[in-house]
Amino acid sequence: GAVVSQHPSRVICKSGTSVKIECRSLDFQxxxxxxxxxxxxxxxxxxATSNEGSKATYEQGVEKDKFLINHASLTLSTLTVTxxxxxxxxxxxxxxxxxxxxxxxxxxxxxxxx
Amino acid sequence: AQSVSQHNHxxxxxxxxxxxxxxxxxxxxxxxxxxxVQYPGQHLQLLLKYFSGDPLVKGIKGFEAEFIKSKFSxxxxxxxxxxxxxxxxxxxxxxxxxxxxxxxxxIP
Numbered sequence: 452g453a454v455v456s457q458h459p460s461r462v463i464c465k466s467g468t469s470v471k472i473e474c475r476s477l478d479f480q481x482x483x484x485x486x487x488x489x490x491x492x493x494x495x496x497x498x499a500t501s502n503e504g505s506k507a508t509y510e511q512g513v514e515k516d517k518f519l520i521n522h523a524s525l526t527l528s529t530l531t532v533t534x535x536x537x538x539x540x541x542x543x544x545x546x547x548x549x550x551x552x553x554x555x556x557x558x559x560x561x562x563x564x565x
Numbered sequence: 566a567q568s569v570s571q572h573n574h575x576x577x578x579x580x581x582x583x584x585x586x587x588x589x590x591x592x593x594x595x596x597x598x599x600x601x602v603q604y605p606g607q608h609l610q611l612l613l614k615y616f617s618g619d620p621l622v623k624g625i626k627g628f629e630a631e632f633i634k635s636k637f638s639x640x641x642x643x644x645x646x647x648x649x650x651x652x653x654x655x656x657x658x659x660x661x662x663x664x665x666x667x668x669x670x671x672i673p
Contacts, residue, residue: 485660487663544609553611553614556608
């Protein structure tokens with residue numbers, strides 16, 4: 452079946468630095484990928500929809516200058532958390548629309564900003 | 566406004582008991598409904614989905630869900646749970662809007 456690989460699985464960074472998270476579709480091409488944020492004991496919150504070759508569409512309340520999304524190829528979307536602060540610490544998950552019309556999730560990235 | 570409500574935050578059952586997890590949604594357009602499962606330490610996996618047609622949808626591992634349009638509900642059911650069903654379950658509308666999840670613990 453379709454596989455989405457997310458890297459890194461865990462990252463700790465210092466406040467003020469930037470962190471890049473990668474989301475790759477391993478055996479299919481994904482023109483559309485989604486980025487979510489999951490807070491403890493809360494639901495997944497859609498942050499943005501990433502479209503290959505065009506600008507991402509951000510959900511209301513998500514700072515596009517802070518959460519930079521690049522979908523440069525049909526198998527890779529990246530989320531860069533710029534100038535990270537402790538409040539950005541969270542679990543970030545990506546998903547991709549696969550060839551079967553379903554949505555395959557990555558394993559998530561635990562970001563801790565210290 | 567779009568929203569998904571899962572009434573049960575934490576459910577504890579004994580093995581072989583029947584399961585029903587509630588999901589109600591509020592959405593103005595055509596709905597596509599999903600149930601996802603997240604086993605401890607693993608990523609989200611699709612259990613089942615409803616796009617159209619038969620409102621009773623069967624998914625993997627013996628799970629099923631029924632779409633009742635008049636009640637804006639899409640409850641998840643399983644007649645007999647197993648210890649391996651211990652996980653977090655999320656209901657979602659059109660992939661974008663997720664409920665807060667229900668943690669299921671099955672006691673052997």
